[in-house]
Amino acid sequence: MSGAPAGLATVEAEVLDAELLEGPGAETAVRTGRDRHLSPETVTAIAASVADSTRRAYAADRRAFTGWCEREDRTPLPASAETMAEWVRHLTVTPRPRTDRPAGPSTIERALSAVTSWHLEQGHAKPNMRGARAVLNAYKDRLAERKDEAARARQATAALPAQIRAMLAGTDRATLAGRRNAALVLLGFATAARVSELVSLDLADVTEAEHGYDVTLYRKKVRRHTVNAILYGTDPATCPVRALRTHLAALTGAGRDNGPLFVRVDRWDRLAPPLTRRGRTIGDPAGRMTAEAAAEVIQRLADAANLSGDWSGHSLRRGFATAARAAGHDPLEIARTGGWADGSRVLARYMDDIDRVKNSSLVGIGL
Template identity: 85%
Template sequence: MSSAGRALAVPAASDIVDAELVNGDETAASGVDVRTARDRHLSAETVAAIEASAAASTRRAYAADREAYLAWCRQEDRTVVPASAETMAEWVRHLTVTPRPRTDRPAGPLTIERAMSAVTTWHLEQGHAKPNMRGARAVLNAYKDRLAEQKDEAARARQATAALPAQIRAMLAGTNRTTLAGRRNAALVLLGFATAARVSELVSLDLADVTGAEHGYDVTLYRKKVRKHTTNAILYGTDPATCPVRALRTYLTALAEAGRHDGPLFVRVDRWDRLAPSLTRHGRTIGDPAGRITAEAAAEVIGRLADAAGLTGDWSGHSLRRGFATAARAAGHDPLEIARTGGWADGSRVLARYMEDVDRVKNSPLVGIGL
């Protein structure tokens, strides 16, 4: 049984507070734990449900980080858990100087931060306190300083290039919007921008999540990071080429003409511009049998359109979300409304960073001082 799943459900002894005694329960008063083996049991299904609360990408990354840490501890003859402060510091130094096979360079600061989190939470999952990370943090800070002094690109956190309206217009200018694939791609880009959706949220949409309204459409998305639904009003744009309402309506009409009236909103289209049949491997269906595209496929659409338009930068599925936040703030919209529209958590540091991209110019102390 997974220690992660168990740890999320079962508190450590130090976390259990004394309950009020009822009816003079002498056994409870004596401090003896009267739980049975059954009381400590978690079914495999419950463990799986607990672990599913974390994003699959996070679980995969943490698993890889922990496996690498375990291998290093065994090689260095060090205790894995609970780890000493010295072990943590030596391990982080190892990460800052050891090239990774994929890149032939040491991990960047953000990757090391994630690995540190993977190991500290591993301690908690096994009922131990977090290890002392003071030395490890000092090693990482020195690494950040060294990278910055060397003008190494790894010193700066990589961010997706913001897809602003001008870039979106360029991306869609070369798109053949008479085809089903072209109509899908235009709707995907414009709806992704208008809702500030993560690509995983965007591809999770079903046709039933889209409702016609006087103002255009209402689209209901499930925002997994904040675990709630948001209903976004999709309004008409001033430019027909980048109007999300017109693009979505055209795509919905094309889907209906292809016989699709329910199921996923964004679907696979084959090379002959037809709804793609279910994918199979060795006679077994793989992927979504209803033809839903994956988040990776949606991100590839955005990257291909940017490349075809000759746009430079780091284009990804997050470009639309970042572009929305940047453009909305530049237009003077309130950060709280931007956060609510995009499903950002209160106090999101990521959103604050997007705001800074605009505010550092608009709110600069240099404005209006007479230079």
Template identity: 85%
Template structure:
């Protein structure tokens, strides 16, 4: 039975279905009118909404929005709500204006992020998104020009995949008799085996790693998909790259240093001790329990790769990409890889990692007799 005075109106376009309840006519219910109070968000709610995004994303979006607002002020334009013309002019400005740090205009991926920062800014303020058709056309023309010029910025930067051979090289020079060396080995191998983002890795507590018959179960919170995954850490065939042995050795070193609870990956000072709480002008900063930051964990990966003489673009994400690439090369199902690594369904990033392997393994040139 339908609701008196209301009917369901459905519009179909491009295989997307939108539906809403609309009034049939004079007999329908009165249309509610929102007041300023209905549109109001408290500072606490605004902070809660902002906290839903990763800290790095918040920082980048904040910088992008500040830059957009400053440009609008110089140009005499309104930043929110922005017109489609303003967005198109701003994107063209980004494609031709050198940035102080690089002395080159922003790359396409950076401009894409800036555009997203501004459109989501509108949403957060209850405003409709600006028309982006002109801005997109400007960006597409910029991408074409960069490709024709063979510019490095034409290709999206990707972290180099840390595969098992590279990980062996990275850990070959690590002194595993020290607390720092054991921590670094465990960080690399647990990060790889769980396909963890560095932010997820440093968020782990000691209680998240539970010893089992097969090795360890490690439970991570995957913020992108808003759920926990429990990853089985299994024994490796090579003791040098076995995540179970590396984690067990590191946990023993932590226990010997008096740590049996709190963060799993901690700062270690130059004297190989768990670093004391940091202070600035007498005020505590950072995690008082000594938890590593995501930036510090990424530095460990980069430093080990450089020390091993490995070429490429190394970052904390190299471990996550390496897991996906190695697992696919070993024949594992993409769905299982996605579940293990906490990728969202239909992740374009994961699909790109799969393509890196499948473009050779499944190439139409295979087996045609050339």
């Protein structure tokens, strides 16, 4: 276990605890050193099951916790209940360099998860969080009483059809970049895709059909593929089928008939060549866009359209859920389309803006 990377999540502990290779009567087995050994390749495979962004965030949280423990002469592993409570209090009062404000509740929740999972990975019991939770709850109350915006969990602004029309109104679809961006926005909305799922699409994942296109996405959070039917829209300007067809034709004209669906385009409106650093190729050699680049496209288009709000790569996904619910679609079908887990609290929160009015107890009571 000592060879496991610091960012490895609880999945490793769960795999080990499950004793997957043991059969009946295993409790009488005699262990050898080899029985408890994980090869570097297996450690890497287990770590790969955790999203890169989560792994990076957890690693940063653990470094920060360890550094604070060193300064305070406390033991990070295993941490006492008192240490956890003091650390949370420290987070609630110490400004962060980037924002000059203390961490928000959601950031502190993530940090607690990072430290808790770290204990499990290293063979320790979860630390006692009763005091830490009390400190965090009091912090949430103070923020709410002060009407501090940090009291509310941040959510991406929903990109609804009206906003999407505004975003695309200024897009030059005579250019390769403009055609790509229109297809990226409309396909992202039509499939309720995370930007990481969207940029992972290849041309082979798109199949023309009588209704338009079928697009196969791998939903990593639920570890399954969904085949999304992309239908013609009533407005040619926001029709995902037309936008996708135009983008595919542009790629064919640029000599691309395989590889990534969404690729980098340089300032001269050409398919960007492979990126290099000190003579070595970096990034995807086929020019695949990164999730960060796709999110920046959405943010730039929203800014150019003078749309207010907190725009991100998740705006399309939230917008789909909101718009589909407003149109009367069943939550289960919405979840299946977007690859949400059954009973997803995140999806429920996205649809709440519609349901809190539509299903309000005030409806029909005669006021």
